[in-house]
Amino acid sequence: MCGIVGLFLKNPALQPQLGALTAQMLKTMTERGPDSAGFAIYGGGAHGRTKMTLRGVTEALRPDFEKSVLSLSDSATFSYRDDHLVVSCPDDAVSAIRELVAGYGSDVRIVSSGDSIELYKGVGLPEDVAARFQLAEMSGTHAIGHTRMATESAVTTAGAHPFSTGPDQCLVHNGSLSNHNTLRRQLVRDGLSFETENDSEVAAGYLSWRLSRGERLDEALTASLSDLDGFYTFVVGTRDGFAVLRDPVACKPAVMAETDDYVAFASEYRAFAGLPGIESATVFEPEPQRVYHWEHAA
Amino acid sequence: MSATLSNHQAIDLRESTIRELNAVLQSEDVTGSWLVSHPEGRHSIAVGLTAPIDIIIDGQAGYYAGGMNQHANLVIKGNAGPGVAENMMSGSVRIEGNASMAAGATAHGGLLVIEGDAGARCGISMKGVNIVVRGSVGHMSAFMAQSGNLVVCGDAGDALGDSLYEARIFVRGTVKSLGADCEEKDMSAEDLQILRGLLEEAGITEYSAEHFRCYGSARRLYNFHVDNAAAY
């Protein structure tokens, strides 16, 4: 149970402000989710290179970890924000680095990977989490954030949203699924692995599983209407855009605002109050069972 | 706008809290006209009012604006969040923009006017309120509606009037589907009179009552019968 925010910029001039605007939106959703917060921010990728966001590379581990990565790929770069690390490396070094990370055991995790995604999350009030990762200073093309009030799984960093289970993909969720345990078992049989008992991670994994079979995002989301039971509002991030889906009953709130400069999504209008030009935005609520999708031209 | 609002007593929600706002509006000796600026989607604006005062909310309201209203007249100049005018008893709430889900939920009386569209479950469990929507309403509107009137000048979504009791529903546009136990009724002279009165009261002059259709309860679920079991 949670607060969701999302901001997709149409006007590139706003890109330097993306982090600041997202941080402000995230803070307004504190009451909806005081336990933990997280965000995915897209942008700044370079052709032929992958960004991997890792959690758990402690200060003690850093020298050894960097040395090992550089021995696999001498052009790798490292950018630390609190307990998260973004490694940028050539695409062909990704699998070797994944193997290296696996050797560090479960304390070091790859939380996202892709051309442009970076993903940060942590336990605590949204404002504090945003400050820890200096979200306000980040720039990019689009961002998705989440504040969590844990329902049935633990308040941990791993249980915070967004969940990323595929390249450049992430999902945030407000609601409560009622058949995620069965679905998780099916997906595990199909080779997926899950880090938490969280229902939202199952939704993310489900969509990634569909996408990995070659389906388009809108097809995968449409299929989720029949395979996922319960109450949900999903916002899904991809390299070029984001999508929104509400379950057929649509009890969980969702509101969108569109101007010539951006498309914004939130659980409540309050999150939009600080956005530029919001007074003249088109404000509407996504309809249930309908996939909304915004994309930058590739 | 400032010229027409110059005689209002003003409360700026960037300077005052919701508690301060409501405490003033709920006080026993409150009178006159009030302007609430910078609502910015905050919740529970002007709830639990009891005095016949006029209030303009100059922007977007969050959840439950005008909740349980008695006698006061509210105008929301932007959109309203979930449960606007929930359980209203009397007075009026007018929304110049759109209303989110459950607008007028369980309201007993008064008039709720939505100039734009209303979301899902508009008028859910309504108990006597009159709701007039210039635009369209979402799915499951008037679910379990008990009494009162819902007027929709645009279209209605799925499952309109599901499990309806004695409320009347008027729709000018299309109805995507009717809910269990809701059926179209012949528009009686009394229905027509009620509808005309509501359109007039809501200030809607561009639509004629003759172009609406009337829906009500088929009353098949009023007492259990095995042949209607599928509707339960």
Added chain:
Amino acid sequence: MSQSKNTPPRTTPRFSATFDQFTISEIQRAAATGIYDIRGAGTKRKLPHFDDLLFLGASISRYPLEGYRERCDTDVVLGTRFAKKPIRLKTPVTVAGMSFGALSAQAKEALGRGASAVGTSTTTGDGGMTPEERGHSSILVYQYLPSRYGMNPDDLRRADAIEVVVGQGAKPGGGGMLLGQKISPRVAKMRNLPEGIDQRSACRHPDWTGPDDLEIKIEELREITGWEKPIYVKVGASRPYYDVSLAVKAGADVIVLDGMQGGTAATQEVFIEHVGLPILSAIRSAVQALQDLGMHRKVQLIVSGGIRSGADMAKALALGADAVAIGTAALIALGDQSPDLAEEYAKLGTVPGAYDDWQEGRDPAGITTQDPELASRLDPILGGRRIANYLSVMTMEAQAIARACGKSHLHNLEPEDLVSLTMEAAAMTKIPLAGTDWYPGKNGF
């Protein structure tokens, strides 16, 4: 008579344990009518209960208090977290929510009179507040339910506390029901319904779903009532750890946890018997949730569902509850199931002790009815006295136990004052099995 050589001995007719007589009658009834069985009251199956716990009285290692001389206080304050005007009860047993509609006006008045006489509260139900119960209840908790029948801001402000009902122990996840026989003109008017129809109520609140929206709803209710009144949140016991945690996060002052033994005016038999948790198994995880949030005793916990005596009350308090609520027991105290009514029960096809057709409104005791003649059989003044007597007995019983355990306040009872009689109770409560220091799961086995 000598046995014929041609007829071998017959075996005694043997009934199936699976298809027992009740099951057979239920299948036959379903086949004949085409509708599930609807009835009132709570579960009738045998469940682990407070009887499976015993107290350890004091002796040499602990010293008891003198039974009739030394003080053993019983007061409790509810709603200390946010409300300006918390509720002060003289005894930690309150009367649970039961609607006017389900009960007669006389019964509601009697409950109010009885509760007021001993300094405790009573609760409205799914149907609004009557002047009788407000007038005769010195402390009245106003229920805020999905149907919002009779909900209005004047009564909200007249109430002493507000109970947001999310669920009920008899039917967690289900909505209310009141069958046509009980929708009298007055009930119909209060609920804005046509007379004599079967009322079906919603299972979810119309304008909020989930803890994040509940938080906003609670704030609205506080704004409407000037932050004066305690806000309770009532849940049926099913996932108590999570539900209690989320109600606390959403801003509740008090949690009401209702076990599956709790009664109902009318619902499906299948719901009553197959959904929910026995209250014994739910208290520990509810208390654990409060403790994990640092909110035990700060957000008060009221438990209900099959509370019958001062012993049940003392055990619930020892497990960590702040108060208990009674429903079915209060109706029995008023005269429900009385052997004096055996002849009339026989006419309804039942016997005293088994009467559960509360939905039919033909209660010979005049309690679960809207029939004027039947309802007039219950004298609210006498009924009030019986309720007061019963509540006093419960309190004195709990005090007797507490003093024996050396406690000068009921709230000083603690889990270590108890032992479990059965493995089931030990597993559910983590109270060691009598004579051991072990409960199932302890030390990994």
